[in-house]
Amino acid sequence: MLNAPTAHAERSHADGKILYSVADGVGTVTFNNPAKHNAMSLDMWEGLGAALSELRDDPSVRVVILVGAGSRAFVSGADISQFEQNRHNAEASEEYSRRSAASRALLADYPKPTIACIRGFCLGGGLQVAMLTDIRIAAEGSQFGIPAARLGIAYGFDGLKHLVSLVGPSQARLLMFTGMRIEASEAGRIGLVDRVVPADKLADTVQEIARTISGNAPLAIAAARITIAEILKDAGDRDMAAIRQIGVDCMDSEDFREGRRAFMEKRAPQFTGR
Template sequence: MTNLLYVERSGSIATLVFNRVDKKNSFSLAMFKKLGEILNDLENDQQVKLLILKGADETAFSSGADITEFLENRFSAQKAKDYNDATLESIEKLYRFPKPTIALIKTLAIGGGLELANSCDFRFATSGSKLGITAANIGIIYNLVSTKRLVNLIGITKTKELLYTAKLITAEQGKEIGLIDYIYPMEEIEEKCHEFAHQIIRKSSVANNGIKQVIQAIIDGDNEETKQIEELILDSFSSDDYKEGIQAFLEKRKPNFT
């Protein structure tokens, strides 16, 4: 299992790598559970400022859940509930990961693979990559949480079209409807993704992690600041980042956030 999912580090950037290339990085139930454990570790790692998710090579980001397991792990209502609860728990951890996240999609992101990508803050894709949610091909009703996430990204009508038809669209088509943020050729995407990541990590993590929580509160339906959000904002004024930011401004230099 360690080899199927592993973490690479480059300074304060962690990259979670899907390494089941012979199966186009399809996720077994054990892999979904392991994903949750890795995310817990990275969340608590103070050295990590940003997380990138990607496939080990150009084969795929992920082709989704491993359907060959379904007859054993997902072939009755109770087994389906146990399976869904376990997988959605890890996907929800990714969605609510407290630090900025980027999905780096090469070639393919289908089903649960696209579900993982949609749980990230940003989606980079290689030119011509194929994207889709193919639940209708095997008679599965796509879950509400991930459907809502898709609606938030591309709207109701496009969500219905994508799910009803189970068709695959290109990264270019995905960008037109808001599913993909940036598209680059295969030979450029890693560099461009890391350039973008460095733009983020050079800024205050106190600010960016807090901004992520504020935006999430808005997505969750809050129209006014809760006590938790109010405290989060006020606490930032006593942070080391705030002191460094003010001092750098006064000294007319770039801040060095630690």
């Protein structure tokens, strides 16, 4: 059973470079490294995983927003200043990837809806973070790109898999081969982001979407999440039993009964996730 929405004071990881808080059923994770345009260091990757784990395990949280501190960037990519120490050759890069992979895997398979609130630069590893979320809302004027070809980096399978799934192979080749940056309007046109809004409307738009999701039935959202994930798999790899089971769970749930009662009584439903 989900508890009533609560709020807790802002908490932090990675020496304050990852912040997170909860209010009214919405968890917010902030990349807080504005001096470097929120570039991701290894400790930030690990801090992100810790914050996501705690929000995952908080029964009051129904949706999570990821946002960058300040107005210049969501996440501008990896912290290049760490490359000489942590990614100077193949062996070191492999260790870096191993230590940051857990956070990426957690976000990729997160059991609660996630929203990227994007303003400014969203580049490289930052774009990978955004692509791992369920919904991407961007402010006008934001910039997107993957400069791997300009740095001599082989972008990983998982990152390219998500890119291709969103924009298709031809647009993925154009972005990867050139290392070009594109504006938010172009990102919206090719499907890299879901909605582009004026910068002064970004926070309110994302909060409105998050509150709407938070007020809906958690089991129905889980059913959509599971089914969409299975649709994206090859036919032979799909877990149809899981789809059937979540459908049964929804139909037998108290939330389904509450939804019917609320409709008949012309009131807002109060879903509990059971």
